[in-house]
Amino acid sequence: MKVGLFIPCYINQLYPQVGIATIELLEKLNVDVGYPSGQTCCGQPMANSGFEYESNGACSNFVENFKDFDYIVTPSGSCAYHVKKHYDIIPQTEEVIKVRNNVYELCDFILNILKIKDLGASFPYKIGVHKSCHGLRGLRLGSCSEVVGKQYSYIEELLQEVKGVELMPLSRTDECCGFGGTFAVTEEAISVKMGKDKIQDHLDSGVEVITATDTSCLMHLEGLINRNKQPLKVLHIAEILNSNL
């Protein structure tokens, strides 16, 4: 099984530690990981802004880089969702279809393809899980509060096996944080207010570390936390699952 690692553009440039944790974690689980050097971005920033047609080059580049892998794994529910849902703008060749079918968010891949739950990690902190929307309602990485049915959450299933982790309950379990890509700047006031409210929910619950399947949400929350000097840290789920504290 050959696994291609996709590191989202902003993680590559701004949060390399998330990429490092991801590759280390996969290697620890004996996955044969390849990191194609020509990768850039999934194309989502342009597409969500309404400029899907400017993202064709990025989409094609993505497929070119990952077409030969059995699975494509990425520490981002949002990017995986974008490839799955919106790569209908380029011609649906066999390669494109294969890439769209085989792209996985990290937790989903570990739990449902590798079928491993206990990663031997330990992380003695009070954790608040931020259920990033595209992973949750797009990829269905967990049940969402709107829909009636079985309750589940891949990220929480993995966290429950991490030694020392205490999962803290939130009053609004899966409300959006307000990042939303370019929404964060075009609708600055609402974006900031949503983020502030989200952080308050975590603070009220006694959370020490907020984690998520998407660093984009965390970057937005961290920006607010740092500006307002609040006693919270953010870490991508890969960083926690790769911890041994």
Added chain:
Amino acid sequence: MSHSKLASIFNKDEKRVDWHDKALWFVRHKRDKSVHNVKGWEELRNLGHGIKAHMLSNLDNYLIQFEENAKKNGVEVHWAANDEEHNKLIVDILKENNAKKIVKSKSMLTEECHLNPFLEANDIEVIDTDLGERIVQLAKERPSHIVLPAIHKNRHEVDELFQEHLGTKPCDGDPQYLTGEARKHLREKFISADAAITGVNFAIAETGGFVVCTNEGNADMGAHLAPVHIACMGVEKIIPKQEHLGVFLRLLARSATGQPITTYSSHFKKPRKGTKMHIIIVDNGRSEQLSRPDFRASLHCIRCGACMNTCPIYRRSGGHSYDATIPGPIGSILSPGKDLKKYSTLPFASTLCGSCSDVCPVKIDIHSQLYKWRQIITKETPQPFIKKQSMKAMGKIFANPSQFEIVGKIARWSLRNLPKAVINSKPNAWGKARDLPLGPKQSFDEWFKERENEKKS
């Protein structure tokens, strides 16, 4: 004004934003508690979706069937291609019956057609009898929510408004007193009305009857007292069979407020002896929306308002920030079909979180439609030069790995080395309230290459 501008004005009063958000979240929470107790809720949603899709695919036939049956019941049926025709038809009926005083129960369609100002211009008094609607009517505003029209007002504001218009005593916003006074005021209007106008929630093709749902009984009060009843409906309100009400009535109230059913689900079929009943069937852009494959499902909407209650943006920006008849997520996919340029910012008033689609009782793919409108808007309406050029540039950079590497390096260097005051200066909306991440020295790419080289050596 754009949604973001109006939203930022609303956000100047953070306390107001907080109670608005909490009030609507409370309704969403009530909805959750209610639907999670219904066995087969998701199946009901599937049925609701399926019936509406079937109806839209056979709309012409069902409309004709409905007209035939309604006529058989003694109801006069009229067709209006647009708002103008709708308003004119109503005034003609009212004049014919010498009706000068009208009571109207909740109808988003008459809001859409701007009926009230048209009636007033024709010297006809029109009183909205839904309490929330009456409040916004007195305040000369439009509803900010389709089920809770005055949700943006607190009880103290209502107190002041009633003192001014209904001559009530100051009561420190006592809801019981205020409701009692509204009741007295409305009762008088009901008794003296010459005609009653209502909306229609569901029009049943096989019977020619229709159902109006209210919590206050105001539709019944109006229709049962006045000698003329005019019911206004959009073409998409048709359902094929009476038995389908069993699906929609269960979905509607639970999604709207968490109630198992609206307090009054009033079935109208034929005029009482000596009275007249009219139905006006309105298109007003609906056929055009039906012709757009990507957006036709927006016509499934049963106007429950659940997408508004759940939308984190709506809750924090208020209904008026959408500057449209129907605010919130559903309004943001309906309005661009009417006027793409005027409503061009609405599909961007979303993080595409998808909560609206998951809460929708008839499974409209609202957030996917928002995404699709965005693609159309950037092509068909003028876009800011900077936005267009930056998207083009990003598209090129991301198509070209070596360019991406260089740009990434420059960005990281800038974040590390430029003073915060420069980074967070005005053009950077991100930096107004948020810090940017510190630019790390090494990208993941660079780290990976270094590791590979170390392995080799």
